């Protein structure tokens with residue numbers, strides 16, 4: 259096979275992979291937004307078959323042959339093909355270095371572990387989940403030896419979600435957060451300022467909430483001809499190409515801000531996907547480059563813009579117009595304070611922008627210890643509670659609200675959590691650079707997002723997977739990951755809010 263034939267065959271395999279993944283994702287969307295309950299078994303079977311076909315294509319002899327031919331001629335490849343080869347080589351190695359029988363057993367283990375975790379969580383009893391988690395971690399520690407690693411073994415897991423990220427860099431990152439956010443939180447906890455939030459829990463008809471969600475999406479330049487908003491139990495974004503990006507939210511009658519913030523958050527993810535460059539749109543590179551960069555886009559919209567006073571100078575009058583009975587006696591300032599009040603929750607997904615990263619830090623430290631074999635699985639509940647107490651000043655009363663709260667470990671997702679915290683830090687770092695050329699406050703005040711979107715598209719979105727996370731960060735901001743911007747953003751905001 260010559261280079262041209264290799265390229266043709268390679269693209270053919272990738273098109274098939276995209277087709278199977280597209281079909282499977284569409285089923286997931288359908289299942290989450292309205293498919294009948296009884297459809298579940300047949301759908302699971304079909305999705306299993308599709309996933310099996312994708313797996314076969316990735317580890318196939320044809321794939322191996324294509325990769326070898328293209329890698330030999332690397333200098334003659336265009337940037338796009340080159341990046342696709344690198345991406346597929348990584349996937350190929352990931353799946354072929356592990357003996358297939360062990361991989362099969364692991365898949366079987368994960369197939370059952372979710373239900374065990376669910377039972378343990380419902381009964382708030384870690385001992386039910388303990389033997390399964392022990393097996394998962396044992397397997398992952400073995401797999402990482404097969405897969406190989408540079409530096410720390412946890413780096414291989416990090417690299418699955420945040421290419422190029424290392425424990426060395428993350429240790430520094432979290433140390434910096436710990437040093438300044440933990441004391442900031444203590445100062446807030448000791449403050450006697452009272453922020454009223456009860457008005458946010460009054461009755462807000464969901465139909466009107468829905469109208470407001472659509473209004474916000476239109477304003478932030480979400481392209482409705484290339485996407486849609488529906489409702490699901492848990493909000494998410496799913497993307498097929500830049501021309502088909504779908505998001506969901508969830509309306510709660512007695513929680514006004516829940517749908518607003520999940521709409522803005524998922525909207526931020528969607529804008530990223532809708533603004534991927536046309537040249538890579540219909541390739542495996544036509545999506546966000548990493549979990550962390552993706553979260554930086556959603557959190558920039560949700561927190562930096564969406565919890566900003568200037569943003570609400572524009573949007574609050576509109577919100578009051580929608581809910582005059584509930585909000586006409588609430589001033590803009592009261593509303594602003596309420597949406598920014600730190601909740602200090604024991605539960606990660608209910609936590610706020612100040613404490614969120616501390617929740618992630620606990621998970622990062624524990625995952626690293628588990629992969630190093632420095633902590634026994636049976637000791638996790640105690641270790642978890644000790645760390646939560648140290649960083650957040652509160653103690654989980656039981657396993658359900660502590661070590662058992664997240665689904666990730668039962669799905670074998672190790673190395674995934676840090677991307678959430680990185681998203682916050684990337685967002686602040688990007689915003690700092692953006693503010694050198696754009697008057698962000700003025701734009702927010704005017705409800706004008708077009709210039710902001712153009713900036714994000716040119717600097718971040720359009721590159722898709724053509725650039726690695728760290729490359730984007732360095733090209734855009736001129737430096738490596740620097741948590742100072744995020745820390746200063748939080749300090750400025752909360753010191754003002756609490757008159758500290």
Ligand SMILES: [Zn+2]
Nearest residue numbers: 523527553556
């Ligand atoms: Zn997100």
